Amino acid sequence: MRRKPTKAVLVLQYGILILGALFAIYPLWFALIASGRTGDRLYTLNLAGMFVPLEWTFENYRTMLFDRPLLTWLRNSLYVAGITTVVSLIVTTSAAFAFSRFKFYGREFGLILLLAIQTFPGVLALVAVAQLLTALGLYGKHEGLILAYTSTTLVFSTWNMKGYFDTIPVELEEAAQIDGCGPVQSFILIALPLARPALAVTALLGFLAGWGDFIFASVLVPAPDSMKLVVPGLYSMANSQSVPWGYFAAGGLLIIIPTILVFLFLQRYLESGLTVGGVKG
Template identity: 70%
Template sequence: MIRKTPVGVRILQYTFLVIAVIFALYPVWFALLASGRSGGRLYTLSLPGMFFPVDWSFENYRFMLFERPYLTWLTNSFKVASITTVASLVVCTSAAFALSRFRFKGREFFLIFLLAISTFPGILSLVAIAQVLTAIGLFGKHLGLILAFTSATLVFCTWNLKGYFDTIPIDLEEAAQIDGTTPVQAFFLIALPLARPALAVTAILAFMTGWGDFIFSSVLVPAPDTVKLAVPALYSLANSVSVPWGQFAAGAVIVVIPTVLVYLALNRYFEAGLTVGGVKG
């Protein structure tokens, strides 16, 4: 017999959840409010204006989109993030599948080595990456930044995909090969479709790395407005005297939209139990 939770306990639980949701969403709401305030104000002292839109306008959005090269910055960010996502998926998927399916000399050492690398903050590699990119002539270019972002995603994404490939029965691929497919065809036709949830997670992580990074983008592409990325370009709005908070907030809101759209597009792949019932009859 299942005992029902007392009404008082449920009230406390829902109250806590509502407070947690408000606490998590209010910064986003605050940015939306600030993006519509005139005069570059970050906040207002009036009580209604702190929580509700008062005299809200799209002036800051119009200024960012049509009087600043913000569309160029967004295009640069989208190009870098998209190529980083594709490169990470290709490299990490291949490496993860090889580590999951094949047994070769040095495999265990390589896995431990990847795990050891993941314990170090990525910022520690910034100087070394900058020196390497300078040596090969890619410092200050988008291609160099893409290489840096792809290398930053390799460790976690490879481990994530390798763990998911381990959960897919190898019998499915062997059965497909008995039916006449090659190992490469079995990889593309059996393993990859079943690994769609893990591929979706990897794609989102890689896209967010290329889209929302600030430090690597600022250091590795210290360039003019034509090649800046959206997030570090927002910092350039500030000067030594003041910060146009309304424009800054409008730019921050615009930056969030592509990430949300990518998540919504890949959300349908976040399903469990895709391999259930996947047996050869």
Template identity: 90%
Template sequence: MIRKPSRPVLVLQYTILILGVLFAVYPLWFAFLASGRTGDRLYTLNLLGMFIPTEWTFENYRAMIFDRPLLTWLRNSIYVAGVTTVASLVITTSAAFAFSRFKFYGREFALILLLAIQTFPGVLSLVAVAQLLTALGLYGKHEGLILAYTTGTLVFSTWNMKGYFDTIPIELEEAAMIDGCGPIQSFILIALPLARPALAVTALLGFLAGWGDFIFASVLVPAPDSMKLVVPGLFSLANSQSVPWGNFAAGGLLIILPTIIVFLMLQRFLVSGLTVGGVKG
């Protein structure tokens, strides 16, 4: 029988939880307050205004949408993140299924190599990636950035997808092949539908890789406003004299909306996709 915690212990637990929630939520709330202030002010002298919106204007949102190239940055980021997501799904599912279902020479070495690659921070490869993209004629182009993001998501996603495919009984695919399906048909019609949670995780990782990055997007696409992505674009609003904090906060809140939409679309698959795929070898 599980003993119920005493009242002091419950009070301490709830206090810690409430403080943790406030610590996590307040930065977002602070940005929301800053986005509604006039005059590009990050702070207000009104103590109450640090916690509730005592003043409000939509000017910063209007400026970001109509006066700044935010919509262009959003279009570029949606293109890069969307193609990265699709490419990650196609390559990762194929590689993970091969590792899970087939025995071939070098299989174990390849899996260990993937883990070894994961130990190195991605930023260490930045110079090498830039040189490779220059040689391929893709430096400064969105397609080169998509290639860099896709390769960066493959290691974890391949291992996670492989672990999930390992949990799917191979007898289901064998039964489909007895009924006339070929290997590719059984993969598409049987394995992929059953692996939807892991596919959701892979899709989310691919989207986030192409959406929220700053370093790779700034270095690999050092382009004018018409080519920038949202995060480097927002950073470019600042100059040596001033930072338009109101515009910056409003833009920051606007660019998280696509991420929230994608997360809400995939959330019912995410927990099982991470936990089941992560515990199988």
């Protein structure tokens, strides 16, 4: 029988959890406080002001929304992240299902090659990607950035989707084909609905790849403000003389809203056990 922890152990455990939570939440809280300070002040001489907003103004938010091209950057990022998500889902699900269900020459080598590619940091391929996009005429365009982001998400997402398709009983698709469904219909009507948790993870990874990146976005699209994505756009506001910390903080808080909304929308699909009971005993 498992022994219950003592009060001292419980106090220690909860203390560690509370400290960890505070450590994770404080940067966001600090950004919230800094976004409401007047001017470009990041710190305050008042110690209490480091933890409690003693003064507050929405001027930084107004400036970012109406005087700076933040909405244009957000639109560009939403376009890139959205298309990246859709393309990643289409390509990843097709490749993962093929690796999971079909036996063909080079299958094992292809899986090992994908795993080997995953071991290399994506930034190492930045120069090669830039050269390829230049040859294709896509350098400096959002479409080229979408292609680059999609390629970086395919490896992990394909392995993740392939592993999930392996857990879905093939008998379900065979039963559907006996009832008249073709291979494509059984894939769309049977396999994809059962793989919703893995699809949600793939969609989230695709969106995050196109939303929060800085290196690829700043190198592959060295464009004016009308073409910039939101993260390089925020960085471009700084110069060698000053850094607009209040604007940075306000903009940083505004750009996390789409990510939170996407996560909340996909959260209900991030559940397991959809295939339990799918096959009658």
